Amino acid sequence: MLTDGIISHYALGGAVAATFYLEPAATLDADVFVLLPNADGTLVSLSPIYEYLKSPGGIESREYITIGDWPVQFLVPANELEREAVAAAVPVDVEGVRTWVMLAEHLVAIALSVGRAKDYIRILQFINEKAVDRKILLTVLETLGLTMKWKQFEHRFLAGGS
DSSP states (O other), rough: TTTTSSSSSSEEHHHHHHTTTSSSOOOOOOEEEEEEETTSSSSOOOOHHHHHHHTTTTEEEEEEEETTEEEEEEEESSSSHHHHHHTTOEEEETTEEEEEEEOOOHHHHHHHHHOOOOHHHHHHHHHTTOOOOOOHHHHHHHHHTTTHHHHHHHHHHTOOOO
């Protein structure tokens, strides 16, 4: 899709991306954040992606397109945090294919911003497994206005802070 100009950049996010840093966790789908060429940020259509992937056998179902055995949800970054996470993604090799994955620090920041119970659990996994650089994380959180939310998280889940 990159070569054919359907998307201009992408990064894996969510639970699938977290498996590059943590023990695998159960998930129903893969989240792929995409930057679209010529998207002005107002109203975008993902139909070029779906059409592109249906021709080699992808199956569209609700907000997913199933590729092989994986339901994949394509998402356009909704805010500055997600845009920065895609821009800062790092390349990894997945079975000989160069794949872009969000940094652990951005995954934690996104989980913090979403704030569901499963997001807090994932944040604790990143911290307990020392899979994030705390200095980089704090810089990301400060830059994106999440410092207060982080302090609340620390107070609630990390015995008042670290």
